[in-house]
Amino acid sequence: MSFHIAPVGDCFAVKDADGETIGGPFVKRERAAQKLRQLNKRDPEQPETAKRKCMCCPTMFHSQGAHHRMCDRCRQKSQPVAL
Numbered sequence: 141m142s143f144h145i146a147p148v149g150d151c152f153a154v155k156d157a158d159g160e161t162i163g164g165p166f167v168k169r170e171r172a173a174q175k176l177r178q179l180n181k182r183d184p185e186q187p188e189t190a191k192r193k194c195m196c197c198p199t200m201f202h203s204q205g206a207h208h209r210m211c212d213r214c215r216q217k218s219q220p221v222a223l
């Protein structure tokens with residue numbers, strides 16, 4: 141996903157690649173540029189999940205955070221099966 145500044149009348153809007161308005165319109169281009177920087181801080185190349193090694197087995201899995209340290213299989217094993 142990439143964002144850009146598009147002129148809207150006398151103003152400026154921040155739009156995504158599909159032309160959807162994400163922010164604005166802003167009267168000043170600088171405000172639109174600010175919004176653009178905010179959006180770009182959320183790096184689309186960097187997913188929120190990071191790969192890490194399971195604490196119970198050698199499996200690599202996508203961790204959703206510090207609380208998430210076991211792969212799905214070990215997590216299931218460590219939990220009583222709810223019937």
Ligand SMILES: [Zn+2]
Pocket residue numbers: 194195196197198199210211212213214215
């Ligand atoms: Zn595991």
